[in-house]
Structures are given as C-alpha cells and as structure tokens.
Amino acid sequence: MPAKSKAQQKAAGAALAAKRGEIPKSELKGASKSMARSMTEKELDEMASTKRKGKPEHVTKY
Structure with missing residues (x-):
C-alpha cells in the first residue's frame, strides 16, 4: 500500500524506525504512533519506501 502524501510517507518512516528499535517508541506522536501500533x-516498509516525487504534502479527507 503506497503512501498518498509526503506526510504519510514520513510518518510511516518514523513508525518503522521505532518498530525496528532505531528510535524509542516514546518519541512518536500522532499518526506515526498509531501506525506503529x-x-x-x-x-510500514512498503509505505515508507514510496517515492515522494509528485506527491502532495498533505491529502485532505472527504
């Protein structure tokens, strides 16, 4: 499942780092915290490895 925005890709990267033990889970906030859980x-790896080129910074929900 590829990321739909740059923000989602960044959050997935942070959650992946916490899951791998590279950063403490206590440093996570918001979307990255819920993604890690x-x-x-x-x-997370699939979402974090999405290319950012051409992606919007944020996507609004409808």
Missing part, C-alpha cells in the same frame, strides 16, 4: 513492519 496498527501496522506490521512489512506494511
């Missing part, structure tokens, strides 16, 4: 390492 609800997604597997493989899902």
Whole structure:
C-alpha cells in the first residue's frame, strides 16, 4: 500500500524506525504512533519506501 502524501510517507518512516528499535517508541506522536501500533513492519516498509516525487504534502479527507 503506497503512501498518498509526503506526510504519510514520513510518518510511516518514523513508525518503522521505532518498530525496528532505531528510535524509542516514546518519541512518536500522532499518526506515526498509531501506525506503529496498527501496522506490521512489512506494511510500514512498503509505505515508507514510496517515492515522494509528485506527491502532495498533505491529502485532505472527504
């Protein structure tokens, strides 16, 4: 599942780093915190590795 925005890709990268133990989970906030709890390492890796070129900074929900 690729990221839909740059912000989502960054949050997935932070959650992945916490899941791998590279940063403490206590440093996570907001979306990255919930992503770390609800997604597997493989899902986070797929989302974090999405190319940022051409992606909007944020996507509004409808």
